[in-house]
Amino acid sequence: MTKRIDFQVDPSAYRHWRVDYDGPVANLYMDVDENGGLFDGYLLKLNSYDLGVDIELADIVQRMRFEHPEVKVVVMRSGKDKVFCAGANIRMLGGAAHSHKVNFCKFTNETRNTFEAAEDDSGQKYICAVKGSCAGGGYELALACNYIMLTDDSSSAVSLPEAPLLAVLPGTGGLTRVTDKRKVRRDRADVFCATEEGVRGKRAQEWRLVDEVIPNSKFDDTVVERAREFAAASKKPDVAEGIALTPLDRTFHDDGSVTYSTVEVAADRAARKVTITLKGPEEDAPADMAAFTAQGAQAYMLRLARELDDAILHLRLNEMELGLIVWQTQGDPEQYAAHEALLMANRDHWLANEVLQYWKRVLKRVDVTSRSMVALVEHGSCYTGLLAELLFASDRSYMMEDEFDGDNRPIATVTLTEANFGPVPMGNGLTRLETRFLGEPEAVEAARAAIGEPLEAEEAEEKGLVTMILDDIDWEDEIRVMLEERASFSPDALTGMEANLRFAGPETMETRIFGRLTAWQNWIFNRPNAVGPDGALQRYGTGVRGDYNMERV
């Protein structure tokens, strides 16, 4: 699995999904091409999926929001006759490296979170219309929709057969959504998750596993009816026309580096670190949202988000040994602030809302990225508003204090804006500043009082916004030693440590999926009962059951 995985795709290249747009209703069909696997060695039978299938789905969900703002209801269906979706492809899982499995699951989780949140964030409600077997990751797709409809025939059922059949968990949110979203009674959830064939008909509704069970003869009509009803009840304002998400401007280099228009990814494989520099805008902010809309995907704030998103995904799946991300920004803080301010002043404009919602998702993707992150606030940097969120998403931050000999860039500053106080919360529901100052909530208010002020090092430290400030004498050595040391630690220990330290405070379904369910799944993905030569994943399809070590831990 050494070819570069590309997260950019467009509708003309879809192999696994179809979308019909019908006014406020979009009909989304999963119809996986079994020969279209991302890697060799497995067939994507029975609408099973691999990362390639999910990259297309993520693209659809994203385009739905930017290119098709007229859509108010999305109906997810199977394009095949007897199966809705068999879940993640088992042979793919059996053959994949641990790191690929974990990052595959993370991306699929992010995609499900995105369409689940589309109702609240953008007024796009997802209905899942289930006909045929809906198993494992298939049912997890359904669980992330806002409304699940199941046909009542002898073969249509929902199931989570992972534990009994494969010795792994329904790890793409399945266990968490069953208990926390659908609030299935725990003993019923236990029976359900231990029953390979799943639950069908009235019992599925009685147990809260689906929202509605419909006789097969009336199923298709009822689905259409519900879609119409939900669209009619939607409070989403009508928007006639979206913007096109045109291809990214990017160049991949052989050493793992990538050059985008606003993002520079500089890999240093020997040092196991990668520096990601976000560049401030080169042009003035659009005059208004009409001008912004005319710029479309070329508008700076959207372009930057898309490029950053792509860069993170590239590093996650293609450069697993770059364990340390060093964040940098360069640019004119005031010019950047004007671009951001246009969006913040127009949060009721559909496109401003979508761009900010997208920033929220990208920053969440940063939060759950399993790399150590250090932000450097050098002279000439542009840590303002949303860009300053990188300081608070990082595990720690260092800031240049006073002038540096021979460095004539503008003195390093950090500037907070309204965007740091609400629109881009973390998965735990708090802003990054609220999470940071859990022990001293008054510090959040003190930070808010400084909105718009370019804070130099001492002030930024005094307000608790950076971890450490260093002057010209100490900077180079201290930073070098710190980065070298960090890059030398065990990646696994750092992953566990960061996953715990980054999400203090309240838990949400999202943090439980990434923090708790994922951790258990990762553990199981290392255990011989699942992945060993006699484990269930390897033996799947052979007719011989996994040979288990029966010790409980």
Add this chain to the structure above:
Amino acid sequence: MTKRIDFQVDPSAYRHWRVDYDGPVANLYMDVDENGGLFDGYLLKLNSYDLGVDIELADIVQRMRFEHPEVKVVVMRSGKDKVFCAGANIRMLGGAAHSHKVNFCKFTNETRNTFEAAEDDSGQKYICAVKGSCAGGGYELALACNYIMLTDDSSSAVSLPEAPLLAVLPGTGGLTRVTDKRKVRRDRADVFCATEEGVRGKRAQEWRLVDEVIPNSKFDDTVVERAREFAAASKKPDVAEGIALTPLDRTFHDDGSVTYSTVEVAADRAARKVTITLKGPEEDAPADMAAFTAQGAQAYMLRLARELDDAILHLRLNEMELGLIVWQTQGDPEQYAAHEALLMANRDHWLANEVLQYWKRVLKRVDVTSRSMVALVEHGSCYTGLLAELLFASDRSYMMEDEFDGDNRPIATVTLTEANFGPVPMGNGLTRLETRFLGEPEAVEAARAAIGEPLEAEEAEEKGLVTMILDDIDWEDEIRVMLEERASFSPDALTGMEANLRFAGPETMETRIFGRLTAWQNWIFNRPNAVGPDGALQRYGTGVRGDYNMERV
């Protein structure tokens, strides 16, 4: 590691701890005998600990509450000169099986939770007086205390060096308590957890890692002063005399079974299951708390809790292949209810409170026990009040419906009492019924309205209290097949599944420790970077650092 681990100990046998009782203040000294390890192959140097050291600590904490109710403040100190505690013994960890490591950590976590909660539950406040190095599990002991005092000298520091030094996590609550209890700012927590030597002096206080830093010359006096102040400020009522926790009446059998006075543990290793039967009382309830106190440790409600606690711990550490616990009760529900009612009517009596608090802890221990649990409600059973909590702690429950041919025991019933609605919450802060009915809170009220009514099968099912009811025709086959099937699944998958399904709803520090931190630690405990031949745990002490696979997952 095949000898049977015994969780019963008494002060005359302590090798690692000393306690001086001084009126309302108890002085607890950790003074580990380096030759007193539970197993061969390691020395417990520098006040490092293994399970044996922790079994003594758990015993002290428990006796403090029952035998020394006069104690209002406990001061935890080191009995050694230059070290407070070096944490869990690394050679022990390096040599231990995964299952031992995980169960060791679980028990140490439970002990820490117990003394942490002693202030709220019983008015016993723990002060940790730190002199010397307080590292890793040593600082985790301190973190679980209610107040941490640190002397200000050149060698006394608190640290969590696990990630940089050992490639594992501070997994005994360390990461969670740093962020969630002490609310250390996350970038400081990151620096702290990545710095082997830790933090000392004023910075430790400024970063919220300790509550008070005191010049070395004044340290001992200040500790004494604080202990007196806290004792004087305590609202705990004065109690002159406790009761003695006399040795348990128990017999271990070669096949893994154990016979206690009120609990029968019947192991079936071939079937990988164990049936635990709780027996109702044979005698009438004591007339009042004076009579109860006179019975002391022989009082049925306390005896049953102690025996159940010991049985669970025995199974966890000594019988790891008994993956399935089948709960049974037998006895007279009304007679049982009278014993429980005496405690519930006297919750302001110190001993009634302690016994109920202990039931809370034992039931929490059941909740986090990594075994599948099925409760069978047979005719003649005694699922009333606290015993009925086993129905709700179990993964599922089955109840006999109507009369069974040839079975002349009283018809199966379930009876709720006030004890099901408050005094024994789960770790998530909810009662087991509230957790069970998260999706239909009105069902909790309906259950409350049935307090005191012996509910037969149909009613119990209708109220959602049992998973399934079966009559004479189906019972034997269905139960047999279900138990056989459950015992055949991968233990790892079941552990992960149950850990997720059992704790729906809100999260607390406790659920985060058991559900999130533990899961990450278990994962890391399976990774070669920590436990492989070139991993950090194996290489510890050799002067050669672990050789890590640098891939991030």
